[in-house]
Amino acid sequence: MERKGRVTIPTDAGYEAETKEIALKWGADAVRDCDGTKLPENAGELAEKVYETYFVTRGDVAWAKSHPEELQHFFLMSERKTARSEKLAIFPAEGYYAEQVKPDYSAESLRYWQVYDRTAGKEHKLWHVSAEEGCVYIEGAKPYHEYTVSFLAHNVWDSTQMYNYITNGWETDKHSPYDPRYPKTAEHIKAQLKSWLETHPQVNVVRFTTFLYHFFLVFNGSGKEKIVDWFGYNATVSPRALEGFEKEYGYALTAEDFIDEGYYNSPHRVPKKAFSDYMDYTMRYVAKTVKELVEIVHAYGREAMMFLGDSWIGTEPYGKYFTELGLDAVVGSVGGGVTVRMLSDMPGLRYTEGRMLPYFFPDTFYEGNESKAVAELNGNWLTARRAMMRNPIDRIGFGGYLSLAAKFPKFVERAGEVCDEFRSIYENAKGKKPHNAVKLAVLNSWGRLRSWQCYMTAHELWYQQTYSYQGLTEALSGMPAEVRFINFEDVKAGALEEVDAVLNAGDAYTAWSGGENWLDEAVQEKVRGFVARGGGFIGVGEPTACAKNGRYFQLADVLGVDEERGLSLNTDKYNVTAMGEHFIFAETPEPDYGEDKKNIYALEGAQVLKMAYSARCNRKVNVGEVKAAVNEYGEGRSFYVTGLPYTLENARLLYRALLWVTKKEEHARRAYSENPNVDCHFYEESGKYALVNNAESEQETVFYDMNGNAKKISLAPMQILWL
């Protein structure tokens, strides 16, 4: 087996010799710079590939200073202020970080400002602004109504640079991002790239960090994060962009289209038409502009690599225009299986790369913390590896100060093993079609655009409101299932005809559950018809929820469950007993429901699988709360569960649920391992099986081949066994 290649390591000027040593141990063929480090002059001697970070719309401090009229903007909402009389003064920038947010009082910006009566939900027209005082004066206000000012502000400090510099206490010139929507900057970013390429001949991979517009990240008065949306388009806006939009679409966007009552069109919101139009408009502009930059890079004989983050907005790897960018590669941070698949499933690239954890920073790499660093590496690797068994990324890498990692010999050794194991997985799995028992469509309001990105807010950060659903995508990332992400338009266009099962999961009224999309008769008809003809339906949390027509779950009839919101207590519930053992729970009788849901009850005819009872209940009929249930609907089947955070047991449960709703129970004896800690994958082309021990302890399992032949197998901790 090749013990070299597909691995990137960080380096630093003055650390060349040690870099070479580790490169040899890990088989690294690429070096990169990082925040706080500098590539050595002779980086090209350290590895075949040399990456260097490049900023497109920030970093040229002189340019930003000399072109204040071409700086980037975002739309912000002031705090909500209550009128006590007919007059009210609001300081729009109050509560924002003055170092980052500068209200733009220019005439072309002010045109877009709005005052909103948030109590009435209406724009309020009587106001004027004093730029000197930084204040909006409202007249004719209604006492005890809340008002806000929506305003365009310049974003005068790049959110990532600011975050790093505030967090680390560094001092530097502020990077004020400039906007290529404006003509001078549009020319400048191309000229600047050319000149950079000329002065950086040793770099053969331009690591764009990133392109034009940062995700929406704004800071509060104390310099702490105030609003963060890794998917947010709010920092792409400008008077110029708005004018262009109006010309093209024939209608004008307003501040409220961006402010969205203060939700700022977070990905959890069911997207509205105006915002969707704006996203498409921006994607096309970003694609066109980035394409020009990539062509310059190629003209200089270098590779163009995009970092998946920071100023990545508008690139949309799962959007309609991504392949037009012409990129060679995308690199992103890997926190687990979902982030692996988010990278490895991207279309139209020569390769993808994942930056593994831990990051070589003093917060982990300090004296006495070696075993924790190794543990973090193993934890990260085990979850990422699950997904790589289905579709590996092409490269892995590390970031930070290599000198810190080098002080931990056990870490260096274990990282070397990981690199080797990665290469062996790549060799066995890349491009080899792994056997999929089931074709599954994940249905939400975003569909393909947010493939593997569902439920996320600030990249992979944990949120109490989403981890019980994010466990589903994490589980799917390493499952023998072909997964696609579809939206409600896709459903109406017939997308369910191509799959065996559909999954809808999330809290009511979120984009993930789908909200009002479920009131669309055509959607209901298609999904009911799909299940009735034999399709499978999996609902988690508050699937199909939208209160209307006597139901909370619009497809309660399909799911066999609905939610008692205290409005139908007059109707007796008798289906209150769990039915004991079931195929789905056979290997995982006690799953983890995460945040769970209360008040779920079963309709007559459904089969309750798991039920909780209130200890307080003194009724003679004890009305329980359904945790899991199945239902038969026509020829099809459904499975409902309140929540499934990521655990190996829950992943297994979800797989068995998929097999059950699609009537493919026999696959629980085909390319299968009985122990939920051990995954089994079968690669049809090579005829190889992989048994993967996802646990850090020895595991026994019964392995079934594609013909159902069983064999007892023992696996060492974390072992992959190729058969």
Next chain:
Amino acid sequence: MERKGRVTIPTDAGYEAETKEIALKWGADAVRDCDGTKLPENAGELAEKVYETYFVTRGDVAWAKSHPEELQHFFLMSERKTARSEKLAIFPAEGYYAEQVKPDYSAESLRYWQVYDRTAGKEHKLWHVSAEEGCVYIEGAKPYHEYTVSFLAHNVWDSTQMYNYITNGWETDKHSPYDPRYPKTAEHIKAQLKSWLETHPQVNVVRFTTFLYHFFLVFNGSGKEKIVDWFGYNATVSPRALEGFEKEYGYALTAEDFIDEGYYNSPHRVPKKAFSDYMDYTMRYVAKTVKELVEIVHAYGREAMMFLGDSWIGTEPYGKYFTELGLDAVVGSVGGGVTVRMLSDMPGLRYTEGRMLPYFFPDTFYEGNESKAVAELNGNWLTARRAMMRNPIDRIGFGGYLSLAAKFPKFVERAGEVCDEFRSIYENAKGKKPHNAVKLAVLNSWGRLRSWQCYMTAHELWYQQTYSYQGLTEALSGMPAEVRFINFEDVKAGALEEVDAVLNAGDAYTAWSGGENWLDEAVQEKVRGFVARGGGFIGVGEPTACAKNGRYFQLADVLGVDEERGLSLNTDKYNVTAMGEHFIFAETPEPDYGEDKKNIYALEGAQVLKMAYSARCNRKVNVGEVKAAVNEYGEGRSFYVTGLPYTLENARLLYRALLWVTKKEEHARRAYSENPNVDCHFYEESGKYALVNNAESEQETVFYDMNGNAKKISLAPMQILWL
């Protein structure tokens, strides 16, 4: 002290001597019959007052049989059936108890039947009915839409009689209720009453059980309760009533006005205009008709007593027309403080009576269960007594087979003590204005009409979705607070000007929380203004909730908290630390939140009092869930808590919260007992204090008089100490 009077006991023919004995022990001055017992001929010799049950619209089996066209109706919805093609057949009565429900295929009824496309939420016009087959044939259906038939059915077996007879396996003639909306029955019920009065000279109290229309209670195919609504008007309906309504109101009601998507206008639903109109229309009709009956009773020199239950619909003791009925008395079952106040606060009566628990039935009074019977009596008495200290009912009583109770000497003794204690409370508290520290308005969609009836479904039955709110009314029933119940129209008319604080509690979108009423700008203005000028606000569960304009809790600014429904995860929450000790929790640091609420977060400026953290959270900033918080708003204050089921601790907590939000903290040292198990009441007229030990164990407390003088006091189990 008088050891006689104010007590009613059941008796039975053949049990006269023993009845006299117990009447002496308990000081009973009234006897009554019960289901399954018969008054002795010489009942008048047993006690001064003789009650006998009287049915107005049922019981005359011959009349019902000979007037099938004048039987009562209700509107019912068929099961939801999914169309698989353009044709669909629905058997409307499927799933209902055939012995009770007979679809009315007469032309005057069919006029009101409707077929609904529940997927589209629209009436479907293409259908015809076959009375022979009991089937509705639908044409032009849309495949995979759900359809229902809304139909008028005769209610051919009185729900209570049926329940008793099914439950006890009795055999009897079915009572089919007849409807006095029809002319012959209207005359008949009066004639029948007169003749009954003539043949029952020994009865001096006619115990109406009850008047015209039963609460909505319908049974399923297995003869079990299917839908129950103790407040439901659905069994008052008839073609005749609907015609009369149209004539008077100028618009026609439809089946859907009653079916209400299948919710049947349960009291948990925010009432709609058509249904409110119909309620008022029915109340006026019931008042007029009952008045005529009561006048007959009075003409015969007897008293008219109404049983609060069964066929009580339309009487509405807290409605606009109740005093017009001219009743002497109301008797109701007492399960705790709320049911005491529901009775004792009723206007315009000469007296009220509460039937205490346990009921003398073999389910409690069986060999070896004496201590449990005593325990049930004590439990019932302690909760009821709390409310009697504020406003006592005028009489108490028992029901069932006296012969069963007589077999338990300890029970007979303890019941005698209870009767004595009741009389002593009555003497000390009746009409003596007890000191109230606070005037509180309970705000919901129903207001005064549902005084003390909030959150109820089937009378006092426990429901998981409501007990965390019902604890509030139970707590208030015995609290030194003047409580009134108001609705949103009252708020707009200025009702808050008369109170110190307002309480809004319930699940989002229920009538109790208020739903869309909170989008009424005038309501928001009034409540904000009230608090800003110094009023208090208490919110429990999902107060003021209605998703709109960037808020879930419309008065989040007043409450200082809102609910994170997964739509605003992009906004950082920093107010995540509970502030430690607070006046409100001083005596009850670990309250019981009942069903609790998840995802509540505090706005900046609010003070979090109680917070829970997820053990799973791995963010550096641990975002918690608020359980309780306070906020200052203008001159006023608010308190929020996720839920407060009834416990003595929670009752105390609510009282302290009331004192805090109204800035009357000094009352925690005025007519006050430090121990939450011991209540203190002060009767201004007599100058007496009562210290009430609500616990079944000895309690020590510090008692404060109205001047704040403190004194240590010891109380025996359940003791009342008059000072």
